Amino acid sequence: MADVMPSTRQASITPIDGGITAATGFRSAALHCGIKAKADALDLAVLAVDTFASMAGIFTTNLAQAAPVLVSKQHLEATHGIGCAIVVNSGCANACTGQQGLADAKRMAEEVARALGCPAEQVLVASTGVIGVALPMDRLVSGIREACSSLAHGKGSDAARAIMTTDPFPKEHAVRVTTPRGAFSIGAMAKGSGMIEPKMATMLGFIATDAQVSPALLHRALVESARDTFNAITVDGECSTNDTLFAMASGTSGVTIDEELYPALVDGLLSVSEPLALGIVRGGEGATKVIAVSVYDARTADDARQVARTIANSPLVKTAVHGADPNWGRIVAAAGRSGVTFDVQRMTVRIGGILLFENGLPHDESAPKAAEILQRDTVDIEVSLGGGDASATIWGCDLSAEYVRINGEYRT
Amino acid sequence: MADVMPSTRQASITPIDGGITAATGFRSAALHCGIKAKADALDLAVLAVDTFASMAGIFTTNLAQAAPVLVSKQHLEATHGIGCAIVVNSGCANACTGQQGLADAKRMAEEVARALGCPAEQVLVASTGVIGVALPMDRLVSGIREACSSLAHGKGSDAARAIMTTDPFPKEHAVRVTTPRGAFSIGAMAKGSGMIEPKMATMLGFIATDAQVSPALLHRALVESARDTFNAITVDGECSTNDTLFAMASGTSGVTIDEELYPALVDGLLSVSEPLALGIVRGGEGATKVIAVSVYDARTADDARQVARTIANSPLVKTAVHGADPNWGRIVAAAGRSGVTFDVQRMTVRIGGILLFENGLPHDESAPKAAEILQRDTVDIEVSLGGGDASATIWGCDLSAEYVRINGEYRT
Numbered sequence: 001m002a003d004v005m006p007s008t009r010q011a012s013i014t015p016i017d018g019g020i021t022a023a024t025g026f027r028s029a030a031l032h033c034g035i036k037a038k039a040d041a042l043d044l045a046v047l048a049v050d051t052f053a054s055m056a057g058i059f060t061t062n063l064a065q066a067a068p069v070l071v072s073k074q075h076l077e078a079t080h081g082i083g084c085a086i087v088v089n090s091g092c093a094n095a096c097t098g099q100q101g102l103a104d105a106k107r108m109a110e111e112v113a114r115a116l117g118c119p120a121e122q123v124l125v126a127s128t129g130v131i132g133v134a135l136p137m138d139r140l141v142s143g144i145r146e147a148c149s150s151l152a153h154g155k156g157s158d159a160a161r162a163i164m165t166t167d168p169f170p171k172e173h174a175v176r177v178t179t180p181r182g183a184f185s186i187g188a189m190a191k192g193s194g195m196i197e198p199k200m201a202t203m204l205g206f207i208a209t210d211a212q213v214s215p216a217l218l219h220r221a222l223v224e225s226a227r228d229t230f231n232a233i234t235v236d237g238e239c240s241t242n243d244t245l246f247a248m249a250s251g252t253s254g255v256t257i258d259e260e261l262y263p264a265l266v267d268g269l270l271s272v273s274e275p276l277a278l279g280i281v282r283g284g285e286g287a288t289k290v291i292a293v294s295v296y297d298a299r300t301a302d303d304a305r306q307v308a309r310t311i312a313n314s315p316l317v318k319t320a321v322h323g324a325d326p327n328w329g330r331i332v333a334a335a336g337r338s339g340v341t342f343d344v345q346r347m348t349v350r351i352g353g354i355l356l357f358e359n360g361l362p363h364d365e366s367a368p369k370a371a372e373i374l375q376r377d378t379v380d381i382e383v384s385l386g387g388g389d390a391s392a393t394i395w396g397c398d399l400s401a402e403y404v405r406i407n408g409e410y411r412t
Numbered sequence: 413m414a415d416v417m418p419s420t421r422q423a424s425i426t427p428i429d430g431g432i433t434a435a436t437g438f439r440s441a442a443l444h445c446g447i448k449a450k451a452d453a454l455d456l457a458v459l460a461v462d463t464f465a466s467m468a469g470i471f472t473t474n475l476a477q478a479a480p481v482l483v484s485k486q487h488l489e490a491t492h493g494i495g496c497a498i499v500v501n502s503g504c505a506n507a508c509t510g511q512q513g514l515a516d517a518k519r520m521a522e523e524v525a526r527a528l529g530c531p532a533e534q535v536l537v538a539s540t541g542v543i544g545v546a547l548p549m550d551r552l553v554s555g556i557r558e559a560c561s562s563l564a565h566g567k568g569s570d571a572a573r574a575i576m577t578t579d580p581f582p583k584e585h586a587v588r589v590t591t592p593r594g595a596f597s598i599g600a601m602a603k604g605s606g607m608i609e610p611k612m613a614t615m616l617g618f619i620a621t622d623a624q625v626s627p628a629l630l631h632r633a634l635v636e637s638a639r640d641t642f643n644a645i646t647v648d649g650e651c652s653t654n655d656t657l658f659a660m661a662s663g664t665s666g667v668t669i670d671e672e673l674y675p676a677l678v679d680g681l682l683s684v685s686e687p688l689a690l691g692i693v694r695g696g697e698g699a700t701k702v703i704a705v706s707v708y709d710a711r712t713a714d715d716a717r718q719v720a721r722t723i724a725n726s727p728l729v730k731t732a733v734h735g736a737d738p739n740w741g742r743i744v745a746a747a748g749r750s751g752v753t754f755d756v757q758r759m760t761v762r763i764g765g766i767l768l769f770e771n772g773l774p775h776d777e778s779a780p781k782a783a784e785i786l787q788r789d790t791v792d793i794e795v796s797l798g799g800g801d802a803s804a805t806i807w808g809c810d811l812s813a814e815y816v817r818i819n820g821e822y823r824t
Contacts, residue, residue: 061749062745062748062749063747063748063749063753063754063756064744064745064747064748064756095741096741096744096769096772096773096774097773098771098772098773131741132740132741132769132773132774132776236727236728237727238726238727238728238742238745238746238749239745239748239749240745241741241744241745241748314650315648315649315650315727315811315815315819316648316650316819319815319816319819319820320819320820322816322820323819323820325820328544329507329508329543329544329653330650332476332508332653333474333476333650333651333652333653334650335475335476336474336475336476336477336651336653337473337474337475337650337651341475342475344475344476357508357544359510360508360510361508361509361510361544362508362544364544399727399816399820400816400820401813401816401817403727403731403816404731404734404811404812404813404815404816405813407727407728407731407732407735408731408732408734408735408737408811408812
């Protein structure tokens with residue numbers, strides 16, 4: 001047994017530059033077309049494949065889905081996951097915009113398709129920004145035509161800025177995955193939960209790899225890697241109309257992903273997704289600290305996730321962390337109302353490794369030490385449910401008066 | 413059909429003075445025994461029945477249940493709902509206190525029982541305050557003995573103050589219910605969600621009536637009336653270790669509640685419970701506005717409640733109301749992620765009666781008028797799901813920077 005290494009160990013992963021266009025076979029363009037008021041604010045990006053790519057997408061589970069979400073789902077289905085480009089705008093979510101919104105989202109795909117010479121169904125669409133407002137199609141169509149004529153390699157960082165709304169910083173990451181059968185690259189970018197003007201945490205994420213992988217396997221790897229990254233974060237428990245995560249695989253590295261190399265692909269996706277997901281949390285509205293809630297010794301991973309998510313979303317836990325209060329009682333109470341059944345007498349609660357609750361009783365003598373740890377900008381909350389061997393981690397952030405200020409301002 | 417009035421219409425209900433001791437057959441005492449630091453702060457109350465009473469209780473659904481909750485459940489079960497007194501302290505929740513906490517809660521009941529000459533199982537116990545701290549039993553036992561020797565009629569208002577923690581105002585209400593078969597009274601008091609020192613929204617509610625009613629029927633009426641009052645409010649979606657609602661019926665009015673008069677009892681309970689429940693919301697931490705979320709045209713009442721609760725607990729909706737922003741998009745998105753299935757195209761959203769979203773499209777021309785209405789201190793949000801005839805209302809409050817300040821302060 002000892003000489004059979006898991007195939008994941010056969011891959012070495014190293015960070016590289018280049019963001020979303022780090023992998024070969026992809027070009028991008030980003031510009032200001034006039035959706036955002038500020039004259040130099042990039043608000044449109046096009047990502048194009050040199051030939052064509054396997055495509056996969058994960059979308060918001062909200063019943064209220066924006067037009068670009070509905071159109072992209074249709075396109076992925078119609079093409080069985082073969083595509084040539086993605087077009088993204090920021091500044092307007094094209095959500096709650098009725099039939100006109102659907103027509104506008106389709107038009108965005110059509111304009112890209114016309115410029116690139118591919119079927120419109122091979123173009124995916126994403127939008128982020130204010131909802132209930134129609135896209136300024138004249139400006140957008142001109143912008144798309146201009147962008148498609150200026151596509152270039154190595155310009156991923158501009159695209160990462162063009163998808164931002166009120167994100168405090170751009171989020172991009174790329175890695176080189178070296179396997180015994182060759183190396184491939186994965187580039188990624190994301191935007192997060194700035195909600196002042198966009199009003200909702202329209203999380204968008206984009207991943208581009210030059211691995212050769214079928215649409216079905218790409219989708220499976222995307223779902224698997226998102227579970228513990230983009231789907232394991234929360235800023236305020238809200239779920240938007242536009243949340244979208246796309247992956248594209250150009251195949252130009254010549255490395256074919258089969259079942260043997262599948263773990264290497266997943267590891268590579270995890271490697272680009274985790275820093276972007278954490279970046280979304282760290283850039284969450286009013287956030288001053290990242291909270292990593294890990295739940296251990298649960299009966300199932302779903303149980304662990306549910307308890308971790310309830311703790312990470314608890315307003316009382318979030319405000320306690322904000323105030324550096326080692327308030328284990330709020331953590332116990334949040335776990336207790338999570339809907340998961342466990343024995344509170346066997347539960348333990350640690351903050352920053354400091355044991356604060358065990359056998360149904362507090363260890364308040366350790367509270368001052370935990371309070372010190374809570375001054376850090378990343379806080380670990382560890383909960384054992386004492387009845388199983390499953391675990392999960394959810395990343396959240398604290399709740400500050402700044403969150404209220406940002407979201408309580410009357411929209412202009 | 414027209415000449416058969418529902419029996420509920422046969423009862424007329426009028427407010428009366430007297431709070432929890434408004435009904436005949438009940439005495440109370442309240443004093444400062446020394447749990448709260450402030451010398452004149454009442455922190456102990458005893459409610460006693462002149463003879464004995466039917467008793468019923470509803471408790472927190474949190475897995476982490478405080479000692480007084482566990483002991484009161486045992487006592488209700490052991491006596492099949494016959495009791496003689498309730499003892500309540502504020503300032504210490506006796507939660508997460510292990511075996512010592514259970515012994516202390518039992519001791520509280522035993523001391524009352526010894527003073528009143530009844531079995532300890534006939535005494536129910538409630539506590540509210542800081543968790544993870546043991547009760548100061550010496551002071552508490554002295555206080556219980558003193559309280560039991562000074563029980564008197566007509567002192568309900570002192571009891572309503574003694575159960576407060578950081579509530580901004582005491583909450584009591586009483587009514588006289590007149591039926592064709594005689595009149596009975598119902599008095600009630602509650603404390604709400606001040607969490608600075610107590611750390612959790614330990615909602616406690618107490619109802620005392622002189623109607624003659626079996627424990628089983630009293631329990632049924634309590635559950636039914638709580639569903640749309642105490643169980644239809646939310647301050648921050650948290651659920652505490654100590655939440656308790658008790659009802660006692662002395663029978664001294666001579667009016668016997670049977671199936672015919674049952675609706676009159678429920679109406680009476682609703683009449684005292686609704687103002688107390690709304691008082692808890694209005695006194696919620698940092699709350700500046702009450703938000704009444706009504707969901708109509710749902711397939712089931714449970715669906716309507718779930719959508720209403722998701723909207724009322726949404727941080728984005730709560731901050732929008734705080735900022736008087738008629739942000740219908742956040743309401744649509746919260747409903748869409750509630751887990752209830754409905755057709756967004758048939759949904760309508762109104763704020764203060766102003767239609768803002770219909771047929772999947774906004775009515776932003778009405779936003780300024782809605783923004784004016786949002787300046788009021790009670791805000792109605794009305795949502796139609798457009799597919800059924802069930803409805804429900806949940807009362808919540810806005811989210812302010814003051815909430816963060818209150819709950820982010822390090823406990824001293």
